[in-house]
Amino acid sequence: MEEEIRLATTIIQSQERLLLFIDSSVSEANGITKQDLDLGKEQASKCLNALREQKSFLEKSDVDFSPLCLCTDDLVELKQLVLMHIPSSLNAETCTKITHLVQSAFNGQCKAILSITLLTCPWYELSKRERGEQAKHNILYIIFTSADEHFFAPANSQIREEASVIDLAWLCAIELTHFGRALARGLTRSVQALHCSKEAEIFSTQEWNNLKQNLTFLKIAGTKNFKQACLGQALGVGKKKKQGAFKLRPGTSIFKICQSFRLCHLVEQALKLNDDISTVDKSQLSLVASKAVDLICQFYDHPDSVKCKHELFDLLCQWVNELKADPRVIEMDSDKKNQTFISTTLGSWLTSTRLQGKKIEPFAALPDDHSQLLKIMQEIGGPMAKIKPEQILLVTIAGSALYNLKVPDSDVDYLVVYALPTETLLSATSKVQECYECRGQHQVIEYGAYEARTFCEMLLKCSVILLEILYTDEHVYSNHLWQELSKHKKEFVTEKAILQYLGLIKNNMKSITTGKLVHSVKRDRKLFYQNFHKLHCLQYMMTGEVPPVRLNGPIRDFVMNVRTQHEGEWSRESILKQLHDQYRDVKEKLAQRESRLKENPDYNLCMQWLMTCRGL
Incomplete structure (x- = not known):
């Protein structure tokens, strides 16, 4: 199988170089119409995606949720x-x-x-x-x-x-x-x-x-x-x-x-x-x-x-x-009593029927001194204030604070990962909310809170922000379950993760080049510093290393200048040229590689971790 994977890698990298060549072609200079160029890009991209799928099958990284399928024989x-x-x-x-x-x-x-x-x-x-x-x-x-x-x-x-x-x-x-x-x-x-x-x-x-x-x-x-x-x-x-x-x-x-x-x-x-x-x-x-x-x-x-x-x-x-x-037909009193009875009876039955006597491991009790965690959850407020401390897997501050690029007027943006009680999920007779978000320009404290299942779903899709909080170890709070997952962070440095980083950079580049946010210097510069940060991370990821999400030293000084300085060598025109050069350099390095990472993150690893979170 190693030989097949090697051959698949060689073919994919050749296709990557072809796509890069098409992407960098100038239609007027080569006598190619824009319509033909776009068609060529589309066909090359489809072929590349198919090749990636083939490689993921060979290396067994294509494992995903598989719905039940009836055998048709009978x-x-x-x-x-x-x-x-x-x-x-x-x-x-x-x-x-x-x-x-x-x-x-x-x-x-x-x-x-x-x-x-x-x-x-x-x-x-x-x-x-x-x-x-x-x-x-x-x-x-x-x-x-x-x-x-x-x-x-x-x-x-x-x-x-x-x-x-x-x-x-x-x-x-x-x-x-x-x-x-x-x-x-x-x-x-x-x-x-x-x-x-x-x-x-x-x-x-x-x-x-x-x-x-x-x-x-x-x-x-x-x-x-x-x-x-x-x-x-x-x-x-x-x-x-x-x-x-x-x-x-x-x-x-x-x-x-x-x-x-x-x-x-x-x-x-x-x-x-x-x-x-x-x-x-x-x-x-x-x-x-x-x-x-x-x-x-x-x-x-x-x-x-x-x-x-x-x-x-x-x-x-x-x-x-x-x-x-x-x-x-519209009687209300008995209706409420019946509905409560139905939900309670059904919830108990659903739980016992699925568990079949199996015991659920309770959440690990926290030390007596967890007042700081309680204080943070109260500060975040909303539904988070009601979650028990032992349900909290992670609390971190995302955004510029996570990157060590915070400025005095930076927002406080919390990110929380929590686990609902397994009994709640088993007994639910209606859809359970697994995600809470409170964000906006006028919010003093913003937050995004994700239940363990939703977190894993987004992690497997290689959500950039969730990958970043897994890649780093500096958090406000993390419990033993999070620390166990964190031991496997390198498993989530994959080709799919690289694609997601590149996709974010590309979207930001469109907004930058069209001047979409040029009227707001703060928001415009945010796109610039995010792209420089992501390009720096990609230099590590393409070699299979966990990227340094938190910046230090010269690279931090450079990105902070991009964010805060607006004149001379830090003018928009100057840093835009540097950004284009770095973007092109990273894409060329990716295409010239002789080896590739796993295409997808480990689904089974996430599944096992989730089952541990459920106490099963």
């Missing part, structure tokens, strides 16, 4: 079983077969499968005669517990959210925490899965059965959000015309209409304190709902299906209006 057979059965036709042998196929599809990629349910619409079944037709819109609903490495992964919330749901239309697999949040919001599909009929339950664990017993349908349906959401969704099959009339949407299927009746049925059952949501008992329905049942049963043989749909829509609107008129 999905065809599984789909056939799902779409040929209704709950009443399922027997023990079929349930065992489906369970086996589901486990085979997951192929050991999750911690556990908690529940497998056949979701159907009892109202739609009334409109069909044949079992195959009744099962046409079935959904196999699966709840699974992801591996801890997935749940705590240093990936952004959108990626983790997308990885929590596998939706194949006929199959829907939901991760434990995603399901918990959906249930807390009263989303009907999750409610239907939890309180399905015994016949529709293909597989369930004891944990699932415990939740079903502790969190009844009436508790969930007793919230205002649930009832209003059901009634709002029920009218989704309608559309308001320009003339003001509310009519059925053209092309609406009988299945969607039946789904709307099912939603109304859920609300009516909740108001009647009836927890049977799997069957349609005409004798227990209101008059308008009873009429709808009769009409749905006639749909199969109805001579005019379009007319029948419109008649059903009229009955649906009438039923929705009747339910909305019931004062219990």
Whole structure:
């Protein structure tokens, strides 16, 4: 593999030199149009990125968050079983077969499968005669517990959210925490899965059965959000015309209409304190709902299906209006009690289900004398003032103070890294905020605070400011966990980090050359000194060394003069020429290298550190 990496390095460096040549070409002198030059740059950059990816694969630095992916070998057979059965036709042998196929599809990629349910619409079944037709819109609903490495992964919330749901239309697999949040919001599909009929339950664990017993349908349906959401969704099959009339949407299927009746049925059952949501008992329905049942049963043989749909829509609107008129739909007192009970019960269940008896190591207690840390957190203020001292991993002052380039009127810009209690993350039934920022020209004290997961996510993306605080050892406060990560700082001197530094320099160069901030000498000079600082760091990084973030000696004197002196040799024109020369020199040195660093930082290192922060 070493030979392959060597060859990949040689090719990449050749491509780097080609891109540098294209970038430095003068189109007029070479008879090349600007359009052709830009196209050449774009193509060369794409090729370079592809080569970097290939090298990262060879050196195994391409490890990243990998979402769960179902094995497709048995999905065809599984789909056939799902779409040929209704709950009443399922027997023990079929349930065992489906369970086996589901486990085979997951192929050991999750911690556990908690529940497998056949979701159907009892109202739609009334409109069909044949079992195959009744099962046409079935959904196999699966709840699974992801591996801890997935749940705590240093990936952004959108990626983790997308990885929590596998939706194949006929199959829907939901991760434990995603399901918990959906249930807390009263989303009907999750409610239907939890309180399905015994016949529709293909597989369930004891944990699932415990939740079903502790969190009844009436508790969930007793919230205002649930009832209003059901009634709002029920009218989704309608559309308001320009003339003001509310009519059925053209092309609406009988299945969607039946789904709307099912939603109304859920609300009516909740108001009647009836927890049977799997069957349609005409004798227990209101008059308008009873009429709808009769009409749905006639749909199969109805001579005019379009007319029948419109008649059903009229009955649906009438039923929705009747339910909305019931004062219990917007009842507030019981709503608050139910919501609190749901959040508490669900939070406890989510935690115990994921941990499976595993103990969480508590945060290490701080020495009695930590009054200085408390004072700093109070000074920062906002949400930071409420964080317990033992949760704080790092407090540092970023910006010019970090670089040893502070001047009397420099802002105080704190940067905090903290860890939320693991129990808070495990029991959350809504999105947890993991980042707080308070910055602005008029702020006396600015700060950015990042939860450990968000910090790792940004660190793996090679955020320049976060790399800088890891590269340096001079902080206001750091605990043992931060110090452990700091031992591996050299692992984060990578080609990706170099690219991020160059990207920051390039963006600043655009603002400098266009004179974007020339009206403000202070802000304009800030761009200059930042670029000189980053170029100095790159001289070290390109050889694999941790850069000296804090400047001392002649280089500090030079950069301070750039920041504070404006005449003679420190005039804007003079230092701009020096900046261009240094920028070109660094890019040439990078392109002329015969070796390269690892392309990406170590994902597994961050993952292991995060798990240590979680006490697992």
